[in-house]
Amino acid sequence: MRLDKYLKVSRLIKRRTVANEACDAGRVLVNDKPAKASVQVKTGDTIEIQFGSKNVKVEVLDVKETVKKEDVESMYKYL
Structure with missing residues (x-):
């Protein structure tokens, strides 16, 4: 799944366009590397958002x- 879509579905960021802009500005890191919105997210990745x-x-x-709003917490774990 694309990073921008994952951020929206998991409700870490409310809107996909905002997630897209955060990625373009370099404020999102996947596995400690700056990530574009099109990066594929998979289980086990770490995402850092500034x-x-x-x-x-x-x-x-x-x-x-x-995902239902109640089940969002099962998609990620805070580090």
Whole structure:
């Protein structure tokens, strides 16, 4: 699954366009490398997102096309 879509589906970022812009600005790292929105995300990857002065680092546990709001926490684990 594309990185921008994963960020939206997992609700780490609310909108796909915002996720796309964050990737283009270099604020998203996958496995400690700057990532474009088209990077394929798979189980076991680590994603780090820079929100202003705050960093969020998660490990991908599951990749699903659609997820209910209650089940989102099963897609990733905070590091």
